[in-house]
Amino acid sequence: MDAKKRRRVGFANMADEGVEANECIKIFLVNNQDEVGLANGFCIDPIDLNHFFGEDGRIYGYKCLKINIWLSTVSFHAYADITHEGTFDGGKGITNLKPALQDIFGETLLEKSEFLQTFSTESNYIKSIITSGAVLQCYTSNKAVDSSDTHCNGSNGSTMEHQIVRMDLQSLPVGLLYSRLVPLTFLLIDGxxxxxxxxxxxxxxxAVKKMPSTSGDYCLSLLGFATVYRFYHHPDSTRLRLSQVLVLPPYQGQGHGRHLLESINSISITENVYDVTVEEPSEYLQYLRSCIDTLRLLDFNPIKQNLKSAVLSLEMNCVTKKASRSQVVPQNWIAEIVRQKLKINKKQFLRCWDILIHLKLDPNNCKSMENFKASISTRIKSEILGKDSDSKGKRLIEVPNEYDHDMTFVVYCPGGGEELENLDETIDGDRSAQEQQLNALVVKQMQAIDDIAKKDHCIGQVFVQIKAVEEFIILDLMQNPLQHFIVL
Structure with missing residues (x-):
């Protein structure tokens, strides 16, 4: 029998289990056309590609399917290189790959020749748009320019300037740039x-990187971005809500996300908005936000006395007493001052308050640390079950979920004559299980507080050293002004 016929017969008899999109698709970020086609480029790790390919997230009808997608960091166009050893219908048809890929990349998905041309025709695309924006912050880095930044030749080893630039999304060029960034939000931001x-x-x-070029001019590379919405707040103010924050994977962990958040905080104070909120933050974004806000609060004088009293209460008293618990929680007027001056909303302030207390407590003082944990436990129980949960019969019930959360629960309060004993017969769990669930939440919260406190303690130590140096220089200038004048 002919070899080609034997191969076709073999495919026809194969049971097609399909392949998960996550297993056969790789996405590479490329800075120049020479990197296109190289398997050792910068490969990003998407949140989930499966949900773009049917209910089960599988691709059917291909033998040894490989999809390599090259995403340009110059123009943010994309090209998909699809290879396989043949197609067959194993009972579930042959997946049409083009519509699925267009659902992700839209009009940015180009044919190879057109994609390669964009590296020259749109080499200044980012610069042509960003230069009309308002520069909010500049910061420098002495890190050598990545070898991949070859679309900006001549900059290797130079000191780079980074900028945070604010722009109006309603502007047509800015809106078009954002539309090219949407695929990255699909790939890297959950939901x-x-x-x-x-x-x-x-x-x-x-967030952009400004680098000199061989022509004597400069070019800009996009590092990340954040979108912010202005909500009306009665009667005559606005609230800023942070919606999306994304730093491109090659530049993550270098502080660019922190500078984006700091610029938004600065704008909120300059423009005197009501406060700043975040729309469904990821765990890492909440972690970063809490680190930044806690450092801001460490130097905020109006709360220092109240914080000192809370720490003293934990060191001296037992927080199971209602009066002692009230001393640990900041008073409402303190939260209001923080909102007015720093634009930190009350919920976020209370998170940071716990971290501030943790920073001030002696970790070797077992009594104060136990009291601190007890105060966290009491507040969490109160938030979930209510202040009088024991008398009203509210129950915390763990329920299954389809997401990768540690736990999901609901609060149930029986109606008029319903007996708790009957409730226990229908619900898998009892009071001891409820206590275990609450304790798990407390442990998780304590770990989060400890992680942020450790990071902020290290940063705080650096700030203290910088301030000490600044004070020494000022004092030295006052004592020896002529000497410094001559040196300058």
Missing amino acids: SSPIDVTDPNWDIYF
Whole structure:
């Protein structure tokens, strides 16, 4: 029998189990056309590709399917290189790959020749748009320019300037740039959806890298961005809500996300908005946000006396007493001052308050640390079950979920004559199970507080050293002004 016929017969008899999209698709970020086609480029790790390919997230009808997608960091266009050893219908048809890939990349998905041309035709695309924005912050880095930044030749080894730039998303060029970034939000932000660029209440903040070029000019590379919405707050104010924050994977862990958040905080104070909130933050974003806000609060004088009293209460008293518990929680007027001056909303302030207390406590003082843990436990129980949960019969019930959460629970309160004994017969769990669930939440919260406190303690120590140096220089200048004048 002919070899080709034997191969076709073999495919026809194969049971097609399909392949998960996550297993056969790789996405590479490329900075120049020479990197296209190289398997050792910078490969990103998407949140989940499966949900773009049917209910089961599988691709059917291909033998040894490989999809390599090259995403340009110059123009943010994409090209998909699809290879396989043949197609067959194993009972579930042959997946049409093009519509699925277009669901992710939209109009940015180009044919190879057109994609390669963009590296030259759109080499200044980012610069042509970003230069019209308002520069909010500049910061420098002495790190050598990545070898991959070859679209900006001549900059290797130079000191780079980074900028945070704010722009109006309603501007047509900015809106088009954002539309090219949407695929990255699909790939890297869990549950992301595009924002309405025609809504005038949207702003976008870009983190960019400014590098000199061989022509004597400069070029800009996009490092990340954040989208912020302005909500009306009665009667005559606005609230800023942070919607999306994304730093491109090659530049993560270098502080660019922190500078984006700091710029948004600065704008909130300059423009005197009501406060700043975040829309469904990821765990890491909440961690970063809490680190930044805690450091801001460490130097905020109006709360220092109240914080000192809370720490003293934990060191001296037992927090199971109602009066002692009230001394640990900041008074409402303190939270209001923080909101007015720093634009930190009350919920976020209370998170940071726990971290501030943890920073001030002696970790070797067992009594104060136990009291601190007890105060966290009491507050969590109160938030979930209510202040009088024991008398009203509210129950914490763990329930299954389809997501990768540590636990999901609901609060149940029996009606009029319903007996708790009957409730226990129908619900898998009892009071001891409820206590275990609450304790697990407390342990998780304590770990989060400890992680942030450790990071902020290290950063705080650096700040203290910087301040000490600054004070020494000022004092030395006062004592020896002529000497410094001559040196300058």
